[in-house]
Amino acid sequence: MKFLVTGGAGFIGSNYMHYVVNKYPEDYFVCLDALTYAGNYNNIKDLEGKENYKFVKGDITDREFIDKLFNEEKFDVVINFAAESHVDNSIKNPGIFLTTNIIGTQVLMDASLKYNIKRYHQVSTDEVYGDLPLDKPDLKFTEDTPIHTSSPYSSSKAGADLLVGAYHRTFGLPTTISRCSNNYGPYQFPEKLIPVVISKALKNENIPVYGKGANVRDWIHVIDHNIGVDLIVRNGKVGEVYNLGGHSERNNLEVVKTILKLMGKSEDLITFVEDRKGHDLRYAIDSTKVEKELNWNRTYTFEKGIEETVNWYLNNTEWIDNILSGEYKNAYQKK
Numbered sequence: 428m429k430f431l432v433t434g435g436a437g438f439i440g441s442n443y444m445h446y447v448v449n450k451y452p453e454d455y456f457v458c459l460d461a462l463t464y465a466g467n468y469n470n471i472k473d474l475e476g477k478e479n480y481k482f483v484k485g486d487i488t489d490r491e492f493i494d495k496l497f498n499e500e501k502f503d504v505v506i507n508f509a510a511e512s513h514v515d516n517s518i519k520n521p522g523i524f525l526t527t528n529i530i531g532t533q534v535l536m537d538a539s540l541k542y543n544i545k546r547y548h549q550v551s552t553d554e555v556y557g558d559l560p561l562d563k564p565d566l567k568f569t570e571d572t573p574i575h576t577s578s579p580y581s582s583s584k585a586g587a588d589l590l591v592g593a594y595h596r597t598f599g600l601p602t603t604i605s606r607c608s609n610n611y612g613p614y615q616f617p618e619k620l621i622p623v624v625i626s627k628a629l630k631n632e633n634i635p636v637y638g639k640g641a642n643v644r645d646w647i648h649v650i651d652h653n654i655g656v657d658l659i660v661r662n663g664k665v666g667e668v669y670n671l672g673g674h675s676e677r678n679n680l681e682v683v684k685t686i687l688k689l690m691g692k693s694e695d696l697i698t699f700v701e702d703r704k705g706h707d708l709r710y711a712i713d714s715t716k717v718e719k720e721l722n723w724n725r726t727y728t729f730e731k732g733i734e735e736t737v738n739w740y741l742n743n744t745e746w747i748d749n750i751l752s753g754e755y756k757n758a759y760q761k762k
């Protein structure tokens with residue numbers, strides 16, 4: 428089968444590329460990425476030369492380009508990881524989030540319909556469900572939890588999800604959606620909490636923590652997310668939504684302290700800063716459906732995953748420095 432994977436130079440997409448290109452030599456994977464500031468060609472450079480893989484630079488919102496690509500490549504499956512993904516950026520500049528996350532999804536689905544794609548998979552987020560109170564630990568998001576968003580980011584992802592549902596019901600597009608909780612692991616751009624903490628701690632710089640650090644996230648290792656996406660794409664029921672979560676609720680302060688301890692750094696580096704506007708309090712995922720239907724289970728505990736992740740960043744300081752200096756932007760041209 429021939430797969431189009433969009434956003435494959437980003438954090439989760441690049442981990443996905445490594446997973447599937449190595450696992451399925453009989454399939455062919457085209458990685459499409461616009462290489463925005465968040466896309467880093469260094470993340471997938473080592474896949475160059477693999478026989479079942481190629482990289483294409485391009486924008487999912489460019490209708491003419493996407494049509495031509497689908498016409499030439501005759502994909503069987505489309506997996507859409509491409510997105511603007513940083514909540515803080517969506518508060519400063521919502522417009523690009525609507526364009527990439529909603530219009531980009533529409534462009535991909537129009538081409539998927541026209542070229543009779545067998546499966547369109549949308550990579551979504553638990554943030555479409557809004558947030559949960561801190562004092563009701565038994566409450567978790569299920570696939571039936573109403574969409575109730577807080578940020579322009581989550582609203583744009585929810586808009587895309589609704590459109591995916593509409594393309595399935597109205598036009599019969601064979602779709603699936605996965606909604607996952609907060610990911611961590613290798614290749615995460617140092618704008619998100621965990622790589623920010625590691626890169627700042629490495630330089631003994633102050634580590635900004637929003638509010639009192641009380642916001643709770645359900646942390647999942649990126650590999651477990653990607654194993655779930657792969658299972659859903661191959662075996663999930665058309666038209667369905669599947670939640671994926673790490674069974675690892677931790678508040679931000681706990682996460683920061685865990686990392687500092689693993690790095691042997693002082694908690695004095697923690698600096699509390701003004702809270703994010705509209706900051707969601709707590710996310711928690713009920714992933715019973717994917718566990719029962721597709722036999723998915725996390726393979727990482729938070730303790731094992733965070734230690735491995737911290738070690739990855741400590742062993743790849745050049746990867747971080749390359750981003751902080753802006754040098755990573757030349758990785759594709761230098762190919």
Ligand SMILES: NC(=O)c1ccc[n+]([C@@H]2O[C@H](COP(=O)([O-])OP(=O)(O)OC[C@H]3O[C@@H](n4cnc5c(N)ncnc54)[C@H](O)[C@@H]3O)[C@@H](O)[C@H]2O)c1
Nearest residue numbers: 434436437438439461462463465466486487509510512610
């Ligand atoms: N990071 C998380 O914790 C998390 C959790 C749940 C779901 N998700 C979803 O997973 C997906 C990937 O997230 P991520 O954290 O890897 O994001 P990321 O920001 O690291 O990567 C996004 C990738 O998309 C590419 N891209 C952006 N606009 C594009 C366009 N117009 N055309 C083609 N490519 C474009 C970027 O260059 C980048 O490589 C997103 O859809 C996100 O909403 C993320």
